[in-house]
Amino acid sequence: MSDIPAVEVSGLVKDFQTSFRGPKLRAVDNVSLRIEPGEVYGMIGPNGSGKSTTMKALLGLVKPTAGTCSIFGKDSLKVDSRNDVGFLPENPYFYKHLTGAETIKFYGKLCGMRGAKLKHRIDEMLNLVGLDDARNRALKGYSKGMLQRIGLAQALVQDPRLVILDEPTAGVDPSGSREIRDLILELKNRGITVFLCSHLLEQVQEVCDRVGIINHGKMVRQGKLDDLIALEDRTEIVLENASPELLDQIHTLVDVTYGVDMISEGNPRTTLEDLFLRETKPRRTVTKKRRKRTNS
Amino acid sequence: MSSSNKKTQRQRKKTSFISPRRILIIAQSTVTQLVRMKVFYFLAPIAAVFVGIQFFDAPWYAGPEASQPQQELQMHKNLCLGTMMLFSSLFAIVSTALLIPRDIEDRTLYTILCKPVPRLDYLVGKLLGVMAVVFIALAVMDMILVVTLHFRTGAVLADLEPYLQKLGWPQELVDEKLDEISAHGPTMTLQYGVLAYFFKASVIAAVALLISTFSTSTLFTIASSVMIWIIGAAQNIARQGLFEQGGLAEDSGPIAKILATLVSLLFPDFQIFDSVAEAATRAADISSEQILQLGGFTFFYLAIYTVLSWFVFSDKEF
Numbered sequence: 001m002s003d004i005p006a007v008e009v010s011g012l013v014k015d016f017q018t019s020f021r022g023p024k025l026r027a028v029d030n031v032s033l034r035i036e037p038g039e040v041y042g043m044i045g046p047n048g049s050g051k052s053t054t055m056k057a058l059l060g061l062v063k064p065t066a067g068t069c070s071i072f073g074k075d076s077l078k079v080d081s082r083n084d085v086g087f088l089p090e091n092p093y094f095y096k097h098l099t100g101a102e103t104i105k106f107y108g109k110l111c112g113m114r115g116a117k118l119k120h121r122i123d124e125m126l127n128l129v130g131l132d133d134a135r136n137r138a139l140k141g142y143s144k145g146m147l148q149r150i151g152l153a154q155a156l157v158q159d160p161r162l163v164i165l166d167e168p169t170a171g172v173d174p175s176g177s178r179e180i181r182d183l184i185l186e187l188k189n190r191g192i193t194v195f196l197c198s199h200l201l202e203q204v205q206e207v208c209d210r211v212g213i214i215n216h217g218k219m220v221r222q223g224k225l226d227d228l229i230a231l232e233d234r235t236e237i238v239l240e241n242a243s244p245e246l247l248d249q250i251h252t253l254v255d256v257t258y259g260v261d262m263i264s265e266g267n268p269r270t271t272l273e274d275l276f277l278r279e280t281k282p283r284r285t286v287t288k289k290r291r292k293r294t295n296s
Numbered sequence: 297m298s299s300s301n302k303k304t305q306r307q308r309k310k311t312s313f314i315s316p317r318r319i320l321i322i323a324q325s326t327v328t329q330l331v332r333m334k335v336f337y338f339l340a341p342i343a344a345v346f347v348g349i350q351f352f353d354a355p356w357y358a359g360p361e362a363s364q365p366q367q368e369l370q371m372h373k374n375l376c377l378g379t380m381m382l383f384s385s386l387f388a389i390v391s392t393a394l395l396i397p398r399d400i401e402d403r404t405l406y407t408i409l410c411k412p413v414p415r416l417d418y419l420v421g422k423l424l425g426v427m428a429v430v431f432i433a434l435a436v437m438d439m440i441l442v443v444t445l446h447f448r449t450g451a452v453l454a455d456l457e458p459y460l461q462k463l464g465w466p467q468e469l470v471d472e473k474l475d476e477i478s479a480h481g482p483t484m485t486l487q488y489g490v491l492a493y494f495f496k497a498s499v500i501a502a503v504a505l506l507i508s509t510f511s512t513s514t515l516f517t518i519a520s521s522v523m524i525w526i527i528g529a530a531q532n533i534a535r536q537g538l539f540e541q542g543g544l545a546e547d548s549g550p551i552a553k554i555l556a557t558l559v560s561l562l563f564p565d566f567q568i569f570d571s572v573a574e575a576a577t578r579a580a581d582i583s584s585e586q587i588l589q590l591g592g593f594t595f596f597y598l599a600i601y602t603v604l605s606w607f608v609f610s611d612k613e614f
Binding site for chain 2: 056059060061062063079080082083085086087089091092093094095097098106107109110111112151154155158164
């Protein structure tokens with residue numbers, strides 16, 4: 001891995017002025033994260049937890065109140081940093097008067113592409129997202145899933161090293177959602193860094209190498225997916241050909257029992273969904289439980 | 297994708313502060329957007345009005361017996377140029393006011409600004425796109441005006457010549473009179489008048505662009521731009537009232553004077569454009585130097601408003 005991270009967010013703080021004299025709302029509170037090149041990083045969190053603001057700060061759409069964001073070592077407030085980024089916003093809307101091919105052409109041209117290279121790229125992108133047949137149809141006639149796919153195509157048009165996806169499967173049917181998941185895995189295979197923000201925890205679990213959980217603007221948990229979902233106070237033993245009688249005395253007998261092999265030993269996993277719900281559980285529930293414990 | 301990866305990486309140069317190519321791409325896209333929004337449909341009723349005028353004589357027109365038959369042509373030009381000014385100005389305001397807020401609401405702007413596109417390029421591209429559509433619309437209206445005015449002038453001359461000859465005017469005087477009437481036809485002076493209105497609409501579009509960078513609604517942008525348009529049109533009269541002999545500012549304190557000066561600096565004086573168009577209607581002489589000066593004045597205001605828009609837009613958060 002290169003020394004320069006694909007994404008580096010250090011101590012990001014973002015306050016919004018809610019009204020003229022009112023107090024400031026802290027949307028992001030001292031968030032730091034680092035994504036290495038080629039990684040797929042998933043950021044999950046409840047609505048209003050600060051995910052989108054973090055993404056916007058990384059894309060230079062909002063200015064951090066404190067802290068810094070960089071993309072491949074370039075300050076994200078500088079236009080240069082966007083040469084390496086493709087972004088798909090949540091529920092993207094493009095110019096509805098353009099056709100699929102014209103949309104990709106427009107974004108390709110904005111990235112400095114032209115001529116035969118751009119033409120080839122348009123064909124490649126439409127093929128990648130499976131919209132070859134709809135290339136000459138105006139976007140106003142596209143379904144939500146098709147819009148999401150054309151959004152992905154425009155995000156990838158300049159062959160970026162980093163792709164930022166904000167809820168890429170929002171409003172997409174299960175098969176469309178699966179196609180987008182496969183596409184993310186394809187990007188991963190091609191060595192493209194992916195920064196993903198999704199509510200579909202199962203999907204995040206399927207595609208992400210590392211995950212960050214953000215709640216009330218703070219990064220509450222972050223790390224490798226396998227480490228995060230491991231239950232450290234339990235041990236899991238996976239046996240092959242073990243009879244039910246052996247299970248009670250397994251630990252003492254396993255080494256001496258002929259024909260039984262220990263395949264692996266480690267921590268059983270919970271699901272990312274359970275971890276997410278536990279970490280983002282409303283505080284009042286925790287407080288109630290504490291009170292009950294104190295009373296008893 | 298990966299085969300071209302290294303090549304692409306090498307090609308990624310530093311993004312320039314302002315790029316004419318990117319500006320052109322955004323301007324082209326704006327033109328396409330407005331054209332596909334069917335904005336040119338409004339040209340049809342205007343064309344009908346311009347052609348319709350052909351078939352009606354003004355109530356005061358007394359035919360070749362009139363002492364000033366050129367008035368008929370002046371009225372034709374007045375009506376057509378007035379319509380062109382009204383439509384080009386309103387069109388410039390409404391289209392500019394619609395484009396940026398819509399891009400923000402639809403989040404199309406996110407996808408544009410997340411590409412290596414400086415915000416100044418986006419603003420200049422949008423402005424140039426609107427100006428291009430205004431130019432095309434004015435050019436079409438101008439073409440219709442020229443054709444209808446040509447026939448109208450021909451009709452007036454055809455009526456006048458035998459009438460004057462019948463009155464016993466010497467041919468020399470008849471030719472002189474006909475030349476005088478022809479000067480009110482489709483001449484270069486008329487084109488200068490149309491160009492003045494194009495300049496005016498461009499400045500109005502730049503004003504609307506500035507307002508749309510900080511406004512929260514399209515309605516506010518349109519209302520404020522129309523207000524500035526009116527202030528700009530009346531500014532000359534106000535300035536005369538304030539600063540000329542016996543004006544209000546003479547009796548007022550220094551703050552009133554500073555305020556009045558600020559208003560005159562901030563709001564463009566649209567009377568300058570209108571006076572050129574009026575001269576075109578009267579078939580008065582308009583020199584190319586005058587048009588160059590007007591172009592310089594337009595460029596000055598476009599630059600000022602674009603830079604101000606950029607200052608506001610560069611810090612805008614989405």
